[in-house]
Structure formats: structure tokens, C-alpha cells
Amino acid sequence: xxxxxxxxxTANALxxxxxxxxxxLRGIAKAAGVSHGAPLRHFSGRAELLSAVAxxxxxxxxxxxxxxxxxxxxxxLTAACHGYLDFALGNPAMFELMFRRDLIDPGDPELVAVxxxxxxxxxxxxxxxQTPDWHPGTDPRLLATSLWAALHGLAQLWLWxxxxxxxxxxxxxxxxxxxxxxxxx
Amino acid sequence: xxxxxxxxxTANALxxxxxxxxxxLRGIAKAAGVSHGAPLRHFSGRAELLSAVAxxxxxxxxxxxxxxxxxxxxxxLTAACHGYLDFALGNPAMFELMFRRDLIDPGDPELVAVxxxxxxxxxxxxxxxQTPDWHPGTDPRLLATSLWAALHGLAQLWLWxxxxxxxxxxxxxxxxxxxxxxxxx
DNA sequence: CCCATAGGTAGACAGCGTCTACAAATCTTT
DNA sequence: AAAGATTTGTAGACGCTGTCTACCTATGGG
Numbered sequence: 001x002x003x004x005x006x007x008x009x010t011a012n013a014l015x016x017x018x019x020x021x022x023x024x025l026r027g028i029a030k031a032a033g034v035s036h037g038a039p040l041r042h043f044s045g046r047a048e049l050l051s052a053v054a055x056x057x058x059x060x061x062x063x064x065x066x067x068x069x070x071x072x073x074x075x076x077l078t079a080a081c082h083g084y085l086d087f088a089l090g091n092p093a094m095f096e097l098m099f100r101r102d103l104i105d106p107g108d109p110e111l112v113a114v115x116x117x118x119x120x121x122x123x124x125x126x127x128x129x130q131t132p133d134w135h136p137g138t139d140p141r142l143l144a145t146s147l148w149a150a151l152h153g154l155a156q157l158w159l160w161x162x163x164x165x166x167x168x169x170x171x172x173x174x175x176x177x178x179x180x181x182x183x184x185x
Numbered sequence: 186x187x188x189x190x191x192x193x194x195t196a197n198a199l200x201x202x203x204x205x206x207x208x209x210l211r212g213i214a215k216a217a218g219v220s221h222g223a224p225l226r227h228f229s230g231r232a233e234l235l236s237a238v239a240x241x242x243x244x245x246x247x248x249x250x251x252x253x254x255x256x257x258x259x260x261x262l263t264a265a266c267h268g269y270l271d272f273a274l275g276n277p278a279m280f281e282l283m284f285r286r287d288l289i290d291p292g293d294p295e296l297v298a299v300x301x302x303x304x305x306x307x308x309x310x311x312x313x314x315q316t317p318d319w320h321p322g323t324d325p326r327l328l329a330t331s332l333w334a335a336l337h338g339l340a341q342l343w344l345w346x347x348x349x350x351x352x353x354x355x356x357x358x359x360x361x362x363x364x365x366x367x368x369x370x
Numbered sequence: 371c372c373c374a375t376a377g378g379t380a381g382a383c384a385g386c387g388t389c390t391a392c393a394a395a396t397c398t399t400t
Numbered sequence: 401a402a403a404g405a406t407t408t409g410t411a412g413a414c415g416c417t418g419t420c421t422a423c424c425t426a427t428g429g430g
Binding site: 179 | 205206284286287291323324326327328330331332333334335336337338339341342345346353355359360363364367368
Binding site for chain 3: 421
């Protein structure tokens with residue numbers, strides 16, 4: 001259990017408990033019980049440490065792959081969509097960090113590897129659903145991009161506080177059902 | 186031309202030219218040619234100033250309403266969807282600010298007023314498209330939420346840098362076409 | 371004319387990321 | 401085993417941030 005991994009898991013805990021605003025380099029160092037300069041011995045800067053934390057998030061997202069039900073391709077895809085939204089709403093701070101380009105290093109090799117693994121898996125799910133009835137001839141990755149964006153927007157909007165002023169406040173599940181109906185209905 | 190509005194427009198210019206990271210209270214003050222403490226005479230803090238800037242963004246988004254073509258309800262809705270994406274990709278820094286809850290005050294009265302005006306208008310467009318053929322009986326605001334989220338996710342994903350590692354890089358227009366096809370096709 | 375109030379300035383404070391100088395500990399090599 | 405080299409941790413500094421306070425200066429109403 002080196003200091004490096006200790007810092008990552010401490011940062012992860014701090015992120016979950018206190019939110020994105022709390023994962024400061026000095027704060028992480030203090031929580032980990034080391035001096036404020038210690039993290040820079042293991043990471044080139046804040047972005048590199050937070051990128052490592054974000055990788056944990058992507059990995060947890062990817063692990064949901066194993067929990068998908070055995071069923072038709074459609075069922076598996078809708079389950080994955082629910083899973084994405086569940087992950088976002090259940091881990092708001094992590095989800096925010098994962099898409100905050102100013103906090104992480106978008107070019108981090110591990111990060112692009114695991115994030116594109118997530119996308120690739122999602123695209124496979126979409127491709128499996130594709131039939132002559134449903135969007136034939138369209139690149140499944142393009143379909144996956146569109147659908148993923150829809151899910152992502154849903155998550156983002158809900159984390160953002162729903163439709164702020166409006167007295168209209170549907171549950172995320174209901175909105176997701178409408179979205180899935182548009183794509184798969 | 187009071188100092189207050191001068192600060193807002195200076196911040197807006199700084200935002201456009203230098204990005205979200207540059208709209209710091211002291212930076213704005215310096216760019217406006219006042220002392221670093223002056224902004225606090227007109228705003229309770231950074232969030233209030235930036236909220237006023239974000240209001241400008243929502244207003245510009247709302248102004249696009251006048252530029253919608255006269256045509257069928259469907260045409261007007263698809264034009265609005267293109268407009269949303271155009272706005273996001275054409276004003277990335279402003280778009281980011283508008284949805285950064287940690288930088289603005291989500292409860293700012295002017296902000297919730299203008300942002301819900303945007304949503305209400307979009308919901309009207311959706312409602313106009315609704316027919317017995319297309320999602321009959323569904324609350325148009327729910328449909329609007331789902332569709333808006335899809336657009337929003339598209340914008341966010343593209344600003345985020347597309348699909349980072351993937352060699353697969355469709356244009357935003359193509360992805361939007363797929364999304365619109367799913368909802369309206 | 372005087373005085374209350376609003377608006378602007380300058381300084382201070384704590385916190386931030388990052389850099390550097392230094393000390394301690396660990397590993398390598400002879 | 402001894403000695404040198406490299407890694408790892410510490411402490412302080414610098415310039416930046418947002419915010420607070422004390423002060424000064426206009427301006428406008430009685």
C-alpha cells in the first residue's frame with residue numbers, strides 16, 4: 001500500500017463525502033496524513049491525481065457490465081441505460097469529476113483507455129440491437145453516440161437540479177422511459 | 186453605464202476571450218480598470234456577478250426565438266434544436282458557465298426566470314408538434330425534457346472533446362440528425 | 371451648509387497549486 | 401559491510417484566488 005495509491009483512495013473518499021470542491025491537493029494531503037507537498041512526489045500535479053481518481057469511476061462504471069441481465073439484446077441495452085443513469089445519480093461527485101476537463105487531464109492514457117472501453121462496450125450493446133427493422137445501415141457507433149448523449153444529458157440535467165424554477169418535476173426514471181421509447185420504441 | 190453593468194460586460198468579454206478559468210473576480214476588476222475590491226460593492230460575491238453574466242447567455246439563447254423560420258411546427262422544432270447546438274458550440278465558454286452550478290448561484294431569481302422561459306418556449310414548440318400520431322397523451326413538458334436532455338448531452342459531449350480516444354469522430358450535425366430522427370422520425 | 375450614505379481603494383487573511391531547498395530513508399554497487 | 405546515488409517526505413516560499421475590514425471620497429437630501 002504505497003503512498004501513491006493511498007493518496008488516490010483518500011482522494012476518492014474525500015470526493016464521495018465532500019464533493020468535487022473538496023478534492024484539493026492540500027486537502028487530500030491532509031486527509032492522507034502527509035505534508036502538503038508530498039502528492040507532488042507521485043503526481044505531476046493536481047490533474048494527474050484527479051485523473052487517477054476518475055479512472056476509478058470509469059472502472060466502476062465498466063464493472064456494471066458484469067451485472068447486466070442475460071436476456072435479449074434490447075433488454076440488455078435498456079438495462080445498461082438504466083445503469084448509466086443510476087451510476088450518475090448515485091455517484092454525483094464522481095460523475096461530475098469524470099467530465100470536468102479542467103480538473104482532470106483529458107489526455108491521460110489510462111483515462112482515455114478506460115473511457116473508450118466504456119464507449120466501445122456500449123456501442124456493442126447497440127450493435128446487437130440493430131436489426132433490419134431498427135436503424136439499419138447506420139453505424140452503430142453513431143447510434144451509440146446519440147443515445148449515450150441523450151442519457152448523459154439526462155444525468156447532467158438531473159444533477160444540475162432538474163428544471164430549476166419550473167413547478168414541473170418528473171422523476172428521472174420517467175424521463176428516461178420517454179427517451180428510451182424515442183430510441184427503441 | 187454604471188460600474189455594475191460595466192463589470193458584467195467586462196466579465197462577459199473576458200469569458201468569451203479567455204474561457205471560464207479567466208473569469209476571476211480580481212481578473213474582471215483589473216480588466217474593468219477598478220480596484221480588486223470594487224466588484225464586492227455591487228455583487229455579494231463572485232457567484233452573483235457570474236450569475237448576471239449567465240443571464241446574458243440565457244437571454245441570447247432566448248433571442249434565437251425570433252429567428253426561427255415560419256413553417257410547420259416540426260420545422261420550427263428542428264430549427265430550434267439546431268439552434269441550441271449551434272449556440273453551445275459557438276459559445277462554449279458561455280455554455281459551460283451557464284451550467285456550472287459551482288460558479289453561479291442556481292437560485293438567482295433572474296437566472297431561474299430566464300432559464301425557465303427558455304424551457305417553457307421549448308416545451309411550447311414540442312407541444313405544437315404533438316399530434317395523435319406522435320406521442321399522444323404524453324405531457325409535452327416531459328417530452329421537451331427528454332429531447333432537451335438529448336440535445337444538451339450532445340452539446341456537452343462535443344464540447345468535452347467528442348469521444349476522446351476513439352478514432353471514430355462524427356460531426357455534431359450528423360449525431361444531431363440521428364437524435365432528431367429518433368424523436369421525430 | 372452639514373451630514374449620512376454609497377462607491378471606490380488598499381491592505382489583510384486564509385486557502386489554493388506549484389516550486390525549491392533540504393533531510394531522511396532506501397536501494398545499488400563495489 | 402561501506403559508500404554513493406536515488407527516491408520519498410517535509411517545510412517554506414511565491415503568486416494567485418475570494419472575501420473581509422478600515423479608510424477615504426464623492427454625492428445628494430435636510
